[in-house]
Amino acid sequence: MHRSCLFVPAANQKAMAKAGQLGADSLILDLEDGLAPPEKDIGRAAAIRFLRERNDVSCPVYVRINPADTALGQADIRAICTEQPAALVVPKVETGQQLQNVHDQMKSALSGTRKPIPALWAMIETPIGLLSLANICRQGKALGLRGLIAGTNDLVHELRCASSPDRQSILAHLGQIILHARAFGLLALDGVFNDFSDGDGFITQARQGRALGFDGKTLIHPSQIAPANVAFGPTEAAIKQAKAIIRAFSYQKNAGKGAINIGGQMFERMHLDAANRLLAQLATEKSTT
Ligand code: COA
Ligand code: MG
Numbered sequence: 001m002h003r004s005c006l007f008v009p010a011a012n013q014k015a016m017a018k019a020g021q022l023g024a025d026s027l028i029l030d031l032e033d034g035l036a037p038p039e040k041d042i043g044r045a046a047a048i049r050f051l052r053e054r055n056d057v058s059c060p061v062y063v064r065i066n067p068a069d070t071a072l073g074q075a076d077i078r079a080i081c082t083e084q085p086a087a088l089v090v091p092k093v094e095t096g097q098q099l100q101n102v103h104d105q106m107k108s109a110l111s112g113t114r115k116p117i118p119a120l121w122a123m124i125e126t127p128i129g130l131l132s133l134a135n136i137c138r139q140g141k142a143l144g145l146r147g148l149i150a151g152t153n154d155l156v157h158e159l160r161c162a163s164s165p166d167r168q169s170i171l172a173h174l175g176q177i178i179l180h181a182r183a184f185g186l187l188a189l190d191g192v193f194n195d196f197s198d199g200d201g202f203i204t205q206a207r208q209g210r211a212l213g214f215d216g217k218t219l220i221h222p223s224q225i226a227p228a229n230v231a232f233g234p235t236e237a238a239i240k241q242a243k244a245i246i247r248a249f250s251y252q253k254n255a256g257k258g259a260i261n262i263g264g265q266m267f268e269r270m271h272l273d274a275a276n277r278l279l280a281q282l283a284t285e286k287s288t289t
Helices: 015-018 037-053 070-082 095-110 127-131 134-142 152-158 169-184 201-210 224-233 234-248 269-288
Strands: 004-007 025-028 061-064 085-088 121-124 143-150 187-190 215-217 259-262 265-266
Touching: 004 224, 015 025, 025 037, 025 121, 037 061, 037 070, 037 121, 061 265, 070 085, 070 095, 085 095, 095 121, 121 127, 121 134, 121 224, 127 134, 127 169, 134 143, 134 169, 143 169, 152 169, 169 187, 169 201, 187 201, 201 224, 215 224, 234 259, 234 265, 234 269, 265 269
Parallel strands: 004 025, 004 215, 025 061, 061 085, 085 121, 121 143, 143 187, 187 215
Antiparallel strands: 259 265
């Protein structure tokens, strides 16, 4: 599941110590913007230690590297991929070629070992990144790209647009990210909500992200995990409806039908597919908790 994905600055010892027990669906150990320049080496070493020890951490652990075409980023790739995170998160991706370069560097760092090459996530957070989405997704798909992450703070900064809680100024761009994720069979995670003391504001924005089609949200603070899990998890009403759709399509009288009537609403086989997907997801969730 990808409802809640918590950024943890790798150089923050307290945050790293508690990160695995907070109930997030996944963690991103951050080596990039969450660390000041003097913290980079300490952060990388802490991320390596975290991946080696993994004390009771059962969720997937990703590592966000520094920009892949910098010396720092390249050192991150070499040092981190051998520790086998669930994926590398590549910031400020602007071309599919950049993902190819990351993949090539991991391949060379892992040659001679039996370790698999970690998957990738691409952060889309620059104007060129947005304009190159199709190229990034198409090329990335062949390299183990799992999904796209909207880097909303950088995007607002780069576009010099207003930053408002309703995200009016970047809604079209968020839509492009989701459109491309869906077109290429990738996941899509929403950007962070900075004002972590505003719980109601977070819920409103998480619901908006879900309505737009995101699979989950990236988070900056432990207090955002539980509300993200609710906002991106299935509602009781959705579960009830999924069961009703599966039941109705199983009736003999509906066996050959494409569209059926349930309580005055039309449901098609695409809704049956979605209902099956939802219940399968719930079953996986139960078996892993
Ligand atoms: N992951 C894990 N634990 C975290 C955390 C995080 N992202 N953010 C805060 N915590 C911990 C704190 O260490 C603190 O632990 P303690 O009780 O043992 O002292 C507890 O949660 C409460 O934190 P709080 O005092 O409310 O906030 P703070 O002032 O310590 O931290 C931020 C606030 C914004 C600096 C911090 O949340 C943070 O660094 N977030 C991530 C930033 C980041 O990664 N940015 C880059 C991606 S956008
Ligand atoms: Mg960024």
